[in-house]
Amino acid sequence: MAGTVLGILGSPLPEGNTAKLFEQALKGAADAGCSTTTLHVSTLDYQPCTEMMFCKDHDTCIMDDDMQQAYTKIRNADSIIIATPVMTMGIPGGLKSFMDRCQVFYMAKYVRKEPLVTSEKRRVRRGLFICIAGMNIPEVFTGARLTAKAFFDIIDCPYQDELLISDMDTIRDIATRHDLLDAAYERGRAIGLHLNP
Numbered sequence: 385m386a387g388t389v390l391g392i393l394g395s396p397l398p399e400g401n402t403a404k405l406f407e408q409a410l411k412g413a414a415d416a417g418c419s420t421t422t423l424h425v426s427t428l429d430y431q432p433c434t435e436m437m438f439c440k441d442h443d444t445c446i447m448d449d450d451m452q453q454a455y456t457k458i459r460n461a462d463s464i465i466i467a468t469p470v471m472t473m474g475i476p477g478g479l480k481s482f483m484d485r486c487q488v489f490y491m492a493k494y495v496r497k498e499p500l501v502t503s504e505k506r507r508v509r510r511g512l513f514i515c516i517a518g519m520n521i522p523e524v525f526t527g528a529r530l531t532a533k534a535f536f537d538i539i540d541c542p543y544q545d546e547l548l549i550s551d552m553d554t555i556r557d558i559a560t561r562h563d564l565l566d567a568a569y570e571r572g573r574a575i576g577l578h579l580n581p
């Protein structure tokens with residue numbers, strides 16, 4: 385079995401520290417035999433949820449923007465990797481709005497009880513959460529982690545694994561830390577190997 389792994393990048397920096405870990409994780413998944421596809425959230429054109437509730441009765445959102453292609457990619461993915469920095473003790477606002485717009489999956493799954501993700505996909509899908517933070521305090525990932533877990537649940541992608549790296553203010557450049565880049569690669573590879581044992 386091959387399988388497609390979708391990577392969702394929450395950092396606005398295409399060559400930042402999160403992006404470097406993100407690329408390693410996707411490389412790991414590719415080396416395990418998966419095809420990969422990505423969504424760089426900061427490059428998408430979309431608006432935050434305005435609670436028009438169209439998705440209560442429909443499989444999509446009434447707002448016709450780049451979220452439409454995102455919904456398709458999320459539905460079709462065999463596994464999903466999300467990578468993001470912590471901002472203001474949670475995930476960046478753009479990524480949060482992206483997740484809020486995935487209320488279409490919530491309504492289908494919990495309200496209409498007609499999930500948008502097929503039962504076959506739901507069985508195999510797994511989620512990996514990569515998150516980095518400047519500070520080195522115990523609770524720095526609490527908010528981001530809760531949000532990521534809720535999101536993976538809503539999109540029917542069980543939260544399989546996480547790589548949480550604090551103290552980036554000291555590390556500064558992740559490229560100097562091959563152990564952390566290798567950890568991201570191995571986490572991504574494990575996601576791929578789950579699809580291609």
Ligand SMILES: Cc1cc2nc3c(=O)[nH]c(=O)nc-3n(C[C@H](O)[C@H](O)[C@H](O)COP(=O)(O)O)c2cc1C
Binds near residue numbers: 517
């Ligand atoms: C707007 C903003 C808010 C941030 N807020 C926090 C925070 O609340 N806690 C924290 O530990 N780090 C915070 N950071 C630091 C980032 O998590 C850290 O610098 C990270 O390495 C950035 O990753 P990137 O290079 O992929 O953008 C913040 C950074 C920015 C730009």
